[in-house]
């Protein structure tokens with residue numbers, strides 16, 4: 302009996318969540334009923350990626366508040382309310398990612414996304430300056446060139462149907478490799494495609510691991526599951542290694558040329574006009590200063606490359622889809638773009654883009670309904686009291702369900718309707734700040750958020766200027782899948798008609 306009070310015994314002795322004042326836990330956070338006698342531990346077992354996605358959506362709809370589950374020796378606190386999101390993301394002690402991020406370690410190792418404590422702090426410090434306004438302003442030239450290359454594919458066509466699901470990821474991978482890594486993919490296009498294909502396979506494996514509690518344990522997984530991952534991991538790591546090697550050579554040449562030219566001390570490589578700066582250079586310089594080693598550089602390159610291409614891909618795929626579905630909103634974007642951006646794109650820069658207020662609302666609303674990162678997880682390191690009265694035992698997994706938060710009917714009117722106008726200042730004033738967190742918030746927010754918005758807006762502007770975008774899909778028929786990023790089974794297509 303005592304045991305039962307402290308542990309959810311059949312969930313492999315999961316310590317129970319308690320309350321500060323002894324109130325029943327259910328009065329603050331209901332406990333979701335499990336599918337088996339083992340609490341919720343086997344709720345996802347044998348489910349498809351689409352069913353895994355629907356599992357949490359179903360709970361959110363039925364329970365309508367943040368709720369608790371128990372499984373595999375741990376409590377899971379599932380958060381869908383902004384009030385609780387605020388408590389979690391503002392807690393200095395809750396910066397460690399949840400155990401499921403460990404399943405990403407073979408691919409990303411412990412780079413900025415997956416590391417914690419001292420290592421995370423020191424890496425964040427090294428990388429933060431690389432997302433500075435002046436550097437993004439330079440990257441804008443690359444986004445523009447890549448966007449023009451994107452529309453160039455349709456040269457000569459007065460109208461054409463395209464699969465954005467297929468074409469966009471190539472654009473975003475090219476963009477991240479050239480900006481962050483300083484390496485053009487032109488002669489590595491096939492390798493890039495292969496990298497993406499293998500990362501998609503790794504994502505599938507990641508999901509299989511989440512849904513199968515036997516695979517949560519590293520030892521068991523390494524014995525029975527990990528072998529299949531090896532060739533995929535090799536492909537993606539070979540790709541990133543090749544990029545690092547290429548950049549090292551380019552950088553060495555640049556440094557040599559600079560010495561030969563007797564450049565004065567102020568002629569910094571970062572701002573030298575002919576030599577474009579890449580984020581990877583910062584890491585290579587940090588290596589010279591002994592702040593990071595080669596292995597560390599690989600970790601950050603894998604992390605930036607993955608985070609930097611897949612998230613913006615999903616944002617753009619849904620952004621172009623929404624342009625096609627809502628002709629009136631597309632027209633408002635188009636009018637605005639025409640007002641501020643010259644037809645030859647000569648003034649398309651970071652300052653002009655900042656003037657496009659309606660486009661900004663359009664992109665925000667797209668990321669509300671289709672957040673590229675639909676959930677995030679934290680792990681409680683030490684017993685933690687939250688201001689809402691809950692006491693979370695050590696090892697509790699906190700799941701922030703961004704998808705449900707962004708469609709929480711308590712905070713969003715008709716949440717399933719696409720309305721960029723929600724983000725007009727006058728319509729946002731009374732909204733809870735933490736009801737909208739596409740880029741997370743607090744210490745571990747997205748380091749690339751300004752970069753991402755700039756890249757996505759640039760492509761949308763270039764496409765809009767030249768084409769009217771017409772619909773070919775109906776999102777009502779979409780089947781969403783769980784993944785590291787938001788996924789759908791459907792091939793998203795649009796029709797482009799030259800203006």
Ligand code: HEM
Pocket residue numbers: 398413414415425481604605608609610612613616672673674677678738739740741744745746747748749750752753
């Ligand atoms: C639409 C595009 C993007 C979205 C929606 C997005 C969203 C997010 C979210 C929600 C997190 C927090 C994850 C967590 O707590 O587990 C995050 C972290 C991160 N993002 Fe992004 N991201 C985007 C684009 C980018 C880009 C373009 C880059 C790099 C160039 C990037 C690099 C990172 C990194 C390195 C982290 C880890 C930061 C840390 O823990 O210190 N992201 N992102």
